[in-house]
Amino acid sequence: MPFFLSADEGERFCLYHEPEPGVAPRGAILYVHPFAEELNKSRRMVSLQARAYAQAGYGVLQIDLYGCGDSSGELSKARWDIWLADLARAWQWLAERHLGPRYLWGLRLGALLALDFAVGARPQALILWQPALSGRAHLNQFARLQSAARLFAGAPAVEQGTEIAGYLMPPALSAAINQLDAGALTPRCPVQWLELNLPPLDAGTDYGASAEAQAALQPASALLIDRWRSDGAVVHAVPLHGEPFWISTDIGVVPSLLEASSAALEIA
Template sequence: MNNQPAEPFFLDASPGKRFCLYHPPGKGVPLSQAFIYIHPFAEEMNKSRRMAALQARVFAAMGFGVLQIDLYGCGDSEGDFGDATWEIWKGDIAHARLWLIQQGFASIHFWGLRLGALLALDYAKNEEAEDDPVKFVLWQPVGNGKSFLTQFLRLKLVSKLMSDDTDKATNVQDFREKLGVGEALEIAGYTLSSAMAAAIDALKLGQLIVKNSEVYWFEITPDTGRGLSPASTSIVETWSQSGICPKVLLMPGLPFWATQEISECHELLAATTKAVESSFGVQP
């Protein structure tokens, strides 16, 4: 790949500034289409940085601009994670999109991983419909925010059981009750506010339907031949009934956003690249 160097910068947002990494398309390529990458939640962001960088470079080599943004309170952006809200994060996407438009890109697509996929959809579904379909590349989208939050809270439960913590909470429901009365929780090095917990809890992928959109859903499975889970199949059916027929692609691989060591899934990179080549009108 003959890529131009990625360009780091801080984007004015509200509140504060966001750290961004812009991957320009190859020299001489017109500024036509671009992706905004929306990273996953908490430590999943750090675990997936390498995969995001690899795919971003491929997209840039194909002729796309790619903007990776650290959301408020995440990565190298200003703010504290515990002060972030779902609405601030949606605002971050709006600022990122506006910046790409100001650079001259005509079509802005969204590429989200895990909870970042839901954030992208939730942002876009409230925007005014455009003439051209909005395109989404969704990597392993979270199906249900409540289940996701429960899994995150279990990290605190495990930590508590392995320490001398005198907190009387003994199960996930105890933590939920604390959040419900406005308390914040420290979980795996991140402060989870009650407002953020409530926002995540309410998310359901099946309800995040963006009219006039094209969805490319990529799912990693533990082994070859395993199909989409019943819950995900139900979501696809719900979307299809609303006129959105996602293209779902399954491939075996490691859940790189959750592995102990930094890992890669080349099958996902290859499948994503092939799908975008054939469907987005940009050739390498």
Template structure:
């Protein structure tokens, strides 16, 4: 039977809210689930919890943590920094490693995969990364986020154009911008835009795209093909289902947990 444990992980940067999913026996490995960005995190929390529970049922110790300024963790989103979030992932990973006998895998949803890749480049040690519906680059992630604000303006003014140039101009001079109720600092925007999803060849990579497409995106194909030429044996899947991180109502994707466990079984054996 899976046991859940909600707690605050203390540290120099403030307390971070976590939910751990414990398997019945001593865990054979550990899994850190990394959430999406801003409102997408709220929309997808139920699906990530379902994945974490399935991981625990398969014998893994799983953890979902709120990075600084998000969820129930201390701090304000306006003060959040990419480097601080990387430090949070390292703290979460250290907690898991202390309580598990085996390797560590990361599961990053959307921009969470970008954050995981940045953390790996900054010294976080893991054996595998599963990127779920990942945004291919930080530049694209920032553009999509800013377009939310532009779309909100369009809704208020039918004559307005969907234009993010004014928002980018504010960020360029160091001013925060308001997007969907979140105050995005120039520092966080700059770091997000510079992020890339390019994990080391020594890491087992999984790439899952969710939707109605019949083939992987061009960005995914290019990345996986380059890695294949270097001898990487990566995992890729197309998973039919709703883009639950952006649907108006909370939608579940029942096939997602089993797919994540399938990847872990291959990557951590």
């Protein structure tokens, strides 16, 4: 069900997947999308997963944040606090559906935004797809695509907007993202961490059971998860082999991630 959610700065485009008719409601999930073109590249996978969650009895709300997708505003005027306010409105909208416990699901930079929002929202659990570990490092990845990494290599924020991957970033937004560190956002709820890695070159393109047995977390992810656990967090990490659909040339689908995500929520 598509609709627009009223906000202080225009409207936000939303897509809501109701729990499957005849299935007892089990909760509600708010999806937090990634940044820039990764949002568009991931829509197919997110849609498939949202439908799977709905079939299992969850209401799933997707929201395009201010200046993103089909929502009001320009990214050049976006701010981190506006995005947090957008999530707060969506979170309240889900609460009014009275479906049960609420969960946050984020992809890439959206996972980092979900972690930041979770500090006050206190979700039942977090579902993190390929989370960005550092806002600065994440923007550097985009900057390198256009040979602009020097703009985010510790230099102070410039007074003019900076173009990243074809998107004009306001200084306040880039500065806020640069300061984000997942290590400082230890979650106080269970976390389902799902991460994709390409298989070894000699493993071919078969992402079946034999390949999954060899999948491992990226070293930086493993270190962060260990740090969270030492700080009391409960993290269930699932490494998988698969194509990074959020940056692939074609619209990619990773069935193993869909299956693992549905199974992970069962134990959240």
